[in-house]
Amino acid sequence: MAGAEKRKAGGLDVAYVAHLARLHLTDDEVALFQEQMEGIVHYVEQIGALDVEDVAPLSHTVSVSNVWREDEPSPSIDHSKVMANAPEEHDGLISVPKIVD
Amino acid sequence: MAYETTIGLEVHVQLKTRTKMFCGCATGYGEAPNSLVCPVCLGYPGAMPVMNREAIRLTVVSGLMLGCEIARWSKFDRKSYFYPDMPKNYQISQYDKPLCLGGGVSIDLEDGSEKTIGLTRIHLEEDVGKNTHFGSSSGVDFNRAGHPLMEIVTEPDIASPHEAYAFLQTLKQILLYAGVSDCNLEEGNMRCDVNVSMRPVGSPELGTKAELKNLNTFKGVFHALEYEQQRQSALLARGECVVQETRRWDPERGETSSMRTKEDAHDYRYFPEPDLLPVVLDASQISVWGEDLPEAPRARRSRFAQEYDIPAYDAGVLSADRDVADFFEKAVSAGGSAKAVSNWIMTDVLRVLSETGRRVSDLPLTADALGGLTKLVEDGAVNMTGAKKIFSVLVEEGGTPSKVLDDLGLAQVSDTEALERMVDEAIAANPKSVADYRSGKAAAAQFLMGQVMRLSRGKANPPIVLEMLKQKLDQ
Numbered sequence: 001m002a003g004a005e006k007r008k009a010g011g012l013d014v015a016y017v018a019h020l021a022r023l024h025l026t027d028d029e030v031a032l033f034q035e036q037m038e039g040i041v042h043y044v045e046q047i048g049a050l051d052v053e054d055v056a057p058l059s060h061t062v063s064v065s066n067v068w069r070e071d072e073p074s075p076s077i078d079h080s081k082v083m084a085n086a087p088e089e090h091d092g093l094i095s096v097p098k099i100v101d
Numbered sequence: 102m103a104y105e106t107t108i109g110l111e112v113h114v115q116l117k118t119r120t121k122m123f124c125g126c127a128t129g130y131g132e133a134p135n136s137l138v139c140p141v142c143l144g145y146p147g148a149m150p151v152m153n154r155e156a157i158r159l160t161v162v163s164g165l166m167l168g169c170e171i172a173r174w175s176k177f178d179r180k181s182y183f184y185p186d187m188p189k190n191y192q193i194s195q196y197d198k199p200l201c202l203g204g205g206v207s208i209d210l211e212d213g214s215e216k217t218i219g220l221t222r223i224h225l226e227e228d229v230g231k232n233t234h235f236g237s238s239s240g241v242d243f244n245r246a247g248h249p250l251m252e253i254v255t256e257p258d259i260a261s262p263h264e265a266y267a268f269l270q271t272l273k274q275i276l277l278y279a280g281v282s283d284c285n286l287e288e289g290n291m292r293c294d295v296n297v298s299m300r301p302v303g304s305p306e307l308g309t310k311a312e313l314k315n316l317n318t319f320k321g322v323f324h325a326l327e328y329e330q331q332r333q334s335a336l337l338a339r340g341e342c343v344v345q346e347t348r349r350w351d352p353e354r355g356e357t358s359s360m361r362t363k364e365d366a367h368d369y370r371y372f373p374e375p376d377l378l379p380v381v382l383d384a385s386q387i388s389v390w391g392e393d394l395p396e397a398p399r400a401r402r403s404r405f406a407q408e409y410d411i412p413a414y415d416a417g418v419l420s421a422d423r424d425v426a427d428f429f430e431k432a433v434s435a436g437g438s439a440k441a442v443s444n445w446i447m448t449d450v451l452r453v454l455s456e457t458g459r460r461v462s463d464l465p466l467t468a469d470a471l472g473g474l475t476k477l478v479e480d481g482a483v484n485m486t487g488a489k490k491i492f493s494v495l496v497e498e499g500g501t502p503s504k505v506l507d508d509l510g511l512a513q514v515s516d517t518e519a520l521e522r523m524v525d526e527a528i529a530a531n532p533k534s535v536a537d538y539r540s541g542k543a544a545a546a547q548f549l550m551g552q553v554m555r556l557s558r559g560k561a562n563p564p565i566v567l568e569m570l571k572q573k574l575d576q
Contacts (some may be wrong), residue, residue: 018257020368022183059373065381070119071155074125082135082143091136093240096185099232 012037104334107307108259108326111294112272114251114282115157115228121375123150123193128249130288134242135529142188142227142247148297149358149376152177157200157247159281160225163251164201165391166279167220174381175200177225177374180263185241186230194252195551196371197324199224200380206275207399210268217258226250245289249384250279256295257307258386262326269293269319275396278423294297294319296328298334298343308333309343313350313357325350325414328357419448424461425451428468433473442475445492453496465499466492474502481515482506486559515562517569520553523561524569527552538574546570 014034014070025033079092088095118128124141140148164171178196207215228248233240253272259265260268273284273291279289282292298310310330316322328350332345348357396404398420405416405426420426425446450471454461474495478488483506491505527549528535538545546567553566 011150017370020181020370044362052238059174060511062378067378068152068154068157068380069306071120071153072125073120073127074106076126076139079133079136082138085143089236089237090240091243092136093133093233094185095238095240097238098236099185100238 064075103302104332105300105302107257108261108265109257109296110255112253113292115290116156116249116351117282118153118249120153121245122153122156122249133576137244143243144481159165160251162279163281163391164223165394167204167206167274169201171387172200176379179374181370193374194226195224205273208271216289218258219557221254221256223251223253262323265326266319266323278395278398286318297329306439309345312347314347314352321352383436393519411439411443415443428461431468432472435469437472437475445471466495469503477502477565484563523553523556
């Protein structure tokens with residue numbers, strides 16, 4: 001099945017997802033991961049056989065909410081430390097290859 | 102064939118918080134590049150986001166002001182895409198469970214009628230970094246990355262560039278009233294994406310839309326929409342099709358042009374943000390946040406017209422800015438008549454504000470002082486000429502009107518004996534004007550009146566002088 005049809009059918013398309021995620025996979029890897037990922041999906045799909053009519057949907061595995069902080073500033077990190085991780089600098093900006101929209 | 106336009110807007114609004122959405126870095130504009138950043142907003146692996154409660158509150162307040170339903174249960178999601186302004190390679194946003202649903206904004210149409218533009222939703226997300234383009238490279242500043250950003254999405258209810266413009270103006274006014282954002286367009290506090298399509302009049306289906314990205318002025322939205330209307334209707338008239346695409350507005354050239362985007366660029370692969378827990382708001386929390394909600398600008402406008410018996414136009418001007426509206430009401434309660442206070446604000450206060458670029462709250466002139474000054478005029482303690490001088494002092498230096506009145510020696514002369522001497526002097530010194538008046542030139546009385554005002558150094562009570570002059574001249 002071609003990628004687009006596979007996606008339309010709700011299936012998994014490892015090559016497409018790898019492309020979206022900028023992962024460079026060989027054809028052998030695509031085939032291997034496709035098989036493994038489908039195995040995982042099918043495993044989870046078994047839940048479809050159960051009657052979950054009266055079970056509330058689970059949105060998070062931790063039953064805690066509203067974990068927030070007050071709007072109080074804390075120190076930012078030193079500019080030189082920021083730049084230590086930048087490939088290149090241009091007047092305080094992090095320089096990247098030209099972005100063309 | 103006649104076509105009609107369908108427009109929907111996505112308005113991004115930076116919230117007025119001290120810190121960013123998911124970290125404690127200060128929010129700020131115009132600071133040294135990459136100085137307000139930390140591992141969270143730089144997207145370092147392993148850095149954990151923590152929600153800013155104030156940003157949630159401001160979004161809920163916005164929703165309440167705009168008549169939205171506030172979600173009792175809301176969550177954040179990751180929106181995946183690759184772009185240098187977002188180093189995590191996903192933006193934390195809200196997908197299927199936004200904080201606010203529905204709502205609407207009522208606007209005034211050109212024919213004087215009212216129309217409500219429906220809102221689909223309001224969700225909360227993090228702003229991204231800012232790119233600057235150079236010859237062969239681009240530079241990224243992450244100070245803006247992580248600033249709480251509210252996205253207000255409208256229904257496709259907008260039918261013309263004029264309506265889009267009115268919607269944006271009205272929305273801005275409401276958000277300013279609510280105090281949720283500075284709405285400063287120059288600083289990028291409000292940015293707009295536009296969806297626009299055209300269809301034959303009466304057709305049930307929407308036409309193919311073009312998306313215009315990142316318009317940062319309301320005028321830009323207006324002109325870009327006018328251009329798109331022309332472009333799309335010309336295409337349709339020639340029997341051609343509109344291509345669904347993203348277009349860029351070039352304000353210099355006054356036209357939109359296609360942005361070549363990859364077909365899969367919009368596959369955002371949303372999924373729930375595992376590092377954040379849901380936001381659960383019960384009725385009491387929502388009502389606590391809604392307690393200090395200000396009266397909406399439109400409601401205030403109609404109340405002003407009714408309660409203070411001032412023209413609708415004046416009511417609109419006075420209620421346009423919340424601080425000015427507060428100032429007006431305070432000045433009236435300090436003793437001035439509503440019409441007189443309204444005149445002072447509309448002619449003098451607003452002129453000073455526009456000349457100096459200040460806000461009314463920054464003026465040395467207080468609302469109490471303006472109310473007091475109005476009352477001095479009404480009580481006949483000072484005439485308008487003197488009052489204008491007192492106003493100039495109050496606006497520059499502050500103080501109380503009665504003190505300034507004494508300091509300047511502007512107390513109005515109503516003492517008839519003193520006035521009579523001046524009236525006699527003016528009559529004696531201007532026999533020609535007296536003769537003119539008596540031969541039927543009523544305007545000559547105004548000249549004589551001016552002479553008396555000059556003799557009194559502006560302090561004479563004009564109605565008394567005029568009465569006295571007429572009595573003597575008509576003898």
